[in-house]
Amino acid sequence: MTDQAVPDQALEVRLASRPRGWPTRENFDVVEAPVSEPGEGQVLVRNKIMSVDPAMRGRMNDAKSYVPPFEIGKPLSGGAVGEVVASNSQQFSVGQTVLHQLGWREYATVGESHAVAVSPETAPLGAYLGVLGMPGLTAYVGLFDIANFREGDTVFVSGAAGAVGSVVGQLAKLHGAARVVGSAGSAEKVRYVTEELGFDAAFNYKDAPVHQQLKSVAPDGIDVYFDNVGGDHLEAAIGSLNDFGRIAACGAVSTYNASEPQPGPRNMFQFVTKRLTMRGFIVIDHGERRHQFFEEVGPLVRENKLRYDETTVDGLRNAPDAFLGMLQGENKGKMLVNL
Numbered sequence: 616m617t618d619q620a621v622p623d624q625a626l627e628v629r630l631a632s633r634p635r636g637w638p639t640r641e642n643f644d645v646v647e648a649p650v651s652e653p654g655e656g657q658v659l660v661r662n663k664i665m666s667v668d669p670a671m672r673g674r675m676n677d678a679k680s681y682v683p684p685f686e687i688g689k690p691l692s693g694g695a696v697g698e699v700v701a702s703n704s705q706q707f708s709v710g711q712t713v714l715h716q717l718g719w720r721e722y723a724t725v726g727e728s729h730a731v732a733v734s735p736e737t738a739p740l741g742a743y744l745g746v747l748g749m750p751g752l753t754a755y756v757g758l759f760d761i762a763n764f765r766e767g768d769t770v771f772v773s774g775a776a777g778a779v780g781s782v783v784g785q786l787a788k789l790h791g792a793a794r795v796v797g798s799a800g801s802a803e804k805v806r807y808v809t810e811e812l813g814f815d816a817a818f819n820y821k822d823a824p825v826h827q828q829l830k831s832v833a834p835d836g837i838d839v840y841f842d843n844v845g846g847d848h849l850e851a852a853i854g855s856l857n858d859f860g861r862i863a864a865c866g867a868v869s870t871y872n873a874s875e876p877q878p879g880p881r882n883m884f885q886f887v888t889k890r891l892t893m894r895g896f897i898v899i900d901h902g903e904r905r906h907q908f909f910e911e912v913g914p915l916v917r918e919n920k921l922r923y924d925e926t927t928v929d930g931l932r933n934a935p936d937a938f939l940g941m942l943q944g945e946n947k948g949k950m951l952v953n954l
């Protein structure tokens with residue numbers, strides 16, 4: 616059923632071509648497309664806000680990965696929150712707010728098993744795409760389950776001003792880290808990470824070699840490295856890790872737009888001499904942790920003990936610019952698009 620007018624056509628963003636190196640606006644098409652009535656067990660959602668994430672860059676390539684690549688000529692997908700405007704489902708009614716994975720379009724026809732009801736009274740809608748969504752759960756799982764964080768650890772977070780890194784550092788501080796340090800890409804982000812997020816120290820990775828700056832902010836070494844960047848950050852972290860240090864390999868944004876294979880760290884033998892552990896992870900494998908995550912992190916957000924920030928761009932036509940800006944590090948916290 617529906618209780619409001621639904622247009623026959625609405626905007627969606629499609630993959631026009633696969634990028635080689637850095638994506639450009641030419642890799643995207645913004646088109647009018649028919650709006651489909653919901654079939655049995657489906658709802659029609661008017662999207663209100665959507666997410667752009669670094670992992671979307673990998674799906675623009677025609678390469679085998681943990682999720683299928685985006686298809687040329689088809690709409691992209693990703694996290695979005697919106698209002699149910701028509702329902703053919705026993706689980707959802709018109710007017711409910713839901714989280715789903717069919718962003719990059721104004722209207723989405725979503726199967727009931729692929730939608731989750733969320734409350735705009737409990738938290739702002741953007742929070743369900745950031746601190747209480749996939750990035751927040753990624754930070755939580757990566758720090759506690761993958762890196763096996765322990766009270767008294769010294770933690771280094773790359774990409775510390777981003778949606779994931781900012782939560783990692785704050786959770787480590789709240790759970791008794793001896794020292795939390797981060798890297799970011801501008802003086803303003805370094806100030807933000809230290810003065811507003813509460814990191815003990817941070818540095819601008821563009822100012823000097825990462826390994827030199829890391830040793831200056833963590834002279835006694837680090838115990839945990841949460842890797843969002845890869846490349847020279849990973850090599851520097853290996854050099855600074857103490858014996859039995861742990862690395863949570865979450866992402867490698869420094870390599871996503873490389874047109875040629877990038878060299879790996881040159882100090883891998885330190886894994887042997889220091890008895891280090893490095894484990895990669897994908898948050899979709901850890902859905903069983905969502906309930907515990909909500910129970911622990913939800914109150915921290917409501918009580919303003921865990922800060923989160925958002926950078927927003929208005930209009931679906933500008934979603935490609937938001938995505939490209941996020942890859943260039945223009946966001947502070949989560950990059951979102953208001954539809």
